[in-house]
Amino acid sequence: MRRLFHAGIVATLLLTTPRASADASPATPPPRLPDFTLGMAARQPLRVGSTSDSFPYGYLGADGKWTGFSADIFDALAREMRLTFQREGMPGRELIDRFRQGEFDLLQSLSQTADREAYTAFSVPFLTLKGAVFVRKNGPVRTLADLHDQPFAVIGVGSIAEKFIRDKNLRVKPIYVGSSDEALRLIEQGRCSAAFVSHLTALSVIDRAGLKNVEMLGETIEGYDIRHCIAVHKGDAQLLARLNEGLAILNRTGEYERIYRKWFNRVDPRFFTREQVIRYVLATLTLALLATLWGLLRQRTLRKRIAGQAAELAEKESLLSALYKNIPTGMCVLETRPEGRFVLSLNPQAELTLGLPAPSTTGRPLSELALPPALAALLAKILQRPAIVGEILREEFRLGETRQHLLVTLVPLAPSSQGFPRLCVLTEDITRRRQLDEEIAQSRRLRAIGELVGGIAHEFNNLLTPAMLKIGEIQADWTADTRLQTEIGLIQRVVIRSSELTHRLLAFGRKSSAHLETASLATLAASCLELLRQTIDRRIVLESSIPPALPPLQINATDLHQALLNLLLNARDTLTDKLALRPDGWTPRIQILVTPLPPEALDAPAGHTRPTLGWQRLTLRDNGQGMAPDVRERIFEPFFTTKGVGHGSGLGLATVWHTVTESGGHITVESIPGEGTAFHLVLPVNPAPSPASPIAKETPSAPTSPRRIFIAEDEELIAQTLVTILRRAGHHVDHAPDGSLAWERIQDKLPDHDLLIFDINMPGLDGIELSRRVRASTRYTGKILIISGRLSPAEKDALTEIGVDAMLPKPFTMDQFRTTVNTLCATAPVSA
Known part of the structure; x- marks a missing residue:
């Protein structure tokens, strides 16, 4: 029976995986451990620790060599697995301390306990023994209760003996020893009354040492198995x-059984008497009969359960198969054999990425597949990486030929049954994702530049406003001086051109208002082509392919017309420059192509909704000189130009970008140096809004009586000019240089004013806050006029919600200012 017991233990425990304690934590600092990342060949010879005082498992023999059951087991194991090692022996307590400090790669034998699992990984147990209490013959201990207050030998701190004492609530006097041999000799000498030792170990020590005064107390104790394992870090x-x-x-192979008989046959002979055989046979037959009856009763239930599990397995297999076939990630499983790497499996997405059909690929060597050169080089580079099971490698690559961005993930798999390494290669095409990232980064950069440009344009407007007002004032006062009128008209044209420039700057900075109207892309493109034909070299071929029945767009037609014209003029210029080089066999060409797209073809930019009627993509392509990558990245920046001084402001493409993005569209550029450039403008198509009822316009007349007007403006030149104009018109005017001072002056005199004129950006309180405070007062019934060099859409919405009567953008002329003031004063109630 013990023969069956030991053979069953070994067979069962070899199927057991080591356990890891979830809540154990070492009480000492982390030891110096070997470099686990090195392969086994690089780490040999292994440093093996052996006890020198643990008979019959590990001890120093009479011949001066390390021997014992554990030593023989490890020697046989090393021969089978081709491991080289160096063994060093020492007492058990010192051995464990030096192992924790990293001096050994493994211990050839260590009993497995929960405390040791905090810093040790154990192999499957190669020997499991029953624990038992051994006492002195004719001594004071005859039962477990007699152990109280008795000297008790404990083999090691954290051992199974300590657990036994705690579980049984024994009040013993522990004496810590280093080995079973030492514990049993103390009992023999009468210095200890008892010890908790595995029965097979104790019997071996008693037989070898000839101990006559030691015996086992009762039978072995269940639940206190001592598992001998090989210990690693x-x-x-x-x-x-x-x-x-x-x-x-x-x-x-039976080698374990041979070593076991060598060391334990004297104390565990594994022979049976005739009566034992008969008794065991009868017991076995009885158990077999009961098992057969139980099996018959459970057969139907098991069949049902098996059928259910088979159905569940088939469902999971179907689900995994569908996932494998439809997942948008390419999956390829490779197996490394001595003759090369072979493709074991390929899903449809991987077929698309690799350009290979699965039926002709599966089972073939990777080297024989007709992969694109760039992809073959990429796979070769990837597969050079060392693959370790449980370690996932992920890296992004760019294929130069196809300009694809691939995210490649390597997942090492368990080896095949023949021991060949396997590897799963996951590929995901992230080209579109990277393009979107680049577009977002460019958009953020251009918007940041736009904010800076808008601030500069605002300052220009503050300078141009008094100039335009003074020009109007001079023209009104000196109408009879022809020469002066001529000269001042020249200055006026320069100021107007400057104001147009600031308007374009503000448009790029997203500070201008967009006037939406119904416009036909086909009509605008045809109009631009007709204009271009008048100024183009006759050798340049113009081609267009525009569907005639395209739905109209809701966009600022003037801005779009200017954007298309800018692109055509740029294409003309690059072709003209290339013509000067006189290339042979080359025909300069400009092509315009318009293609309708469904709504789901593209996502709407941030802050916009997807168009309900789809998109219209206009592609303008030339075969000119093209652009280098560093130039292509900066073409939408304001003031950036590759043209000579005086030949370009650097605002043309910046305005194009603003026009397209402000409308909720996309703009992309493709360019190859020496071959040409293509601009793709994708514009949203939305239904036209319901027409609003026309509002009759009346020509404002000057107020019949002087009005009281208050101006809050921090720019002194503008304030002085406005005050002069209004006072010459007969009005009573007060002025404050900032918002806080303005509120102090008017908050108690609001009913005395007919019109309040506020700049939007001022120190202290701004124009929005001033307007909000004024409208919050029920004592003011007059009008509010806002003047500003730039207004964002959010600011306009806030002013409209407050109830501001008019907004006048800077720079404005004297006539525009007078007309606005007259209109507001004509409708305002006369102040008290």
Whole structure:
């Protein structure tokens, strides 16, 4: 029966995986551990620790060599697994301390306990023993209750003996020893009354040492098995796997049984008497009969359960198959054999990425597949990486030929049954994602530049406003001076051109208002082409392909017309420059192509909704000189130009970008140096809004009586000019240079004013806050006029909600200012 017991233990435990304690934590600092990342060949010879005082497992023999059951087991294992090692022996307590400090790669034998699992990984147990209490013959201990207050030998701190004492609530006097041999000799000498030792170990020591005064107390104690394992450092999974494999081989070949008989046959002979055989046979037959009856009763239930599990397995297999076939990530499983790498599996997405059909690829060597050169080089580079099971490698690559961005993930798999390494290669095409990232980064950069440009344009407007007002004032006062009128008209044209420039700057900075109207892209493109024909070299071929029945767009037609014309003029210029080089066999060409797209073809930019009627993509392509990558990245920046001084302001393409993005569209550029450039403008198509009822316009007349007007403006030149104009018109005017001072002056005199004129950006309180405070007062019934060099859409919405009567953008002329003031004063009630 004990023969069956031991053989069953080894067979069962070789199927057991090591446990890891979830809540154990080492009480000492982390030891210096071996470099687990090195392969086994690089780490040999292994440093093996052996006890010098633990008979019959590890001790120094009479011949001066390390021997014992554990030593023989490890020697046989090392031969099977081709491991080289150096063994060093020492007492058990010192051995464990030096192992924790990293001086050994493994211990050839260590009993497995929960405390030790905090810093140790254990192999499957190669020997499991029953614990028992051994006492002195004719001594004071005859039962477990007699152990109270008795000297008790404990083999090691954290051992199974300590657990036994705690579980049984024994009040003993512990004496810590280093080995079973030492514990049993103390009992023999009468210095200890008892010890908790595995029965097989104790019987072996008693037989070898000839101890006559030691015996086992009762039978072995269930629940206190002592498991002898090979111990490695926690985390050394590679070495642990080799050791478990070696133990399994020893058990399968019978080598383990031979070593067991060598060391334990005297104390565990494994022979049976005739009466024992009969008794065991009868018991076995009885159990077999009961098992057969139980099996018959459970057969129908098991069949049903098996059928249910088979259906569940088939459903999961179907789900995994559908996922494998439809997942948008390419999956390819490779197996490394001595003759090369072979493709084991390929899903449809991987077929698209690799350009290979699965039926002709599966089972073939990777080197024989007709992969694109760039992809073949990429795979070769990827597969050079060392693959370790449990470690996932992820890297992004760019294919130069196709300009694809691929995210490649390597997932090492368990080896095949023949021991060949396997690897899963996951590929995901992230080209569109990277393009979107680049577009977002460019958009953010251009918007940041736009904010800066808008601020500069605002300052220009503050300078141009008094100039335009003074020009109007001079023209009104000196109408009879012809020469002066001529000269001042020249200055006026320069100021107007400057104001147009600031308007374009503000448009780029997203500070201008967009006037939406119904416009036909086909009509605008045809109009631009007709204009271009008048100024183009006759050698340049103009081609267009525009569907005639395209739905109209809701866009600022003037801005779009200017954008298209800018692109055509740029194309004309690059072709003209290339013509000067006189290339042979080359025909300069400009092509315009318009294509309708469905709504789901593209996502709407941030802050916009997807168009309900789809998109219209206009592609303007030339075969001119093209652009270098560094130029292509900056073409939408304001003031950036590749043209000579005086030949370009650098605002043309910046305005194009603003026009397209402000309308909720996309703009992309493709360009190859020496071959040409293509601009793609994708514009949203939305239904036209319902027409509003026309509002009759009346020509404002000057107020019949002087009005009281208050101006809050921090720019002194503008304030002085406005005050002069209004006072010459007969009005009573007060002025404050900032918002806080303005509120102090008017908050108690609001009913005395007919019109309040506020700048939007001022120190202290701004124009929005001033307007909000004024409208919050029920005592003011007059009008509010806002003047500003730039107004964002959010600011306009806030002013409209407050109830501002008019907004006048800077720079404005004297006539525009007078007309606005007259209109507001004519409708305002006369102040008290």
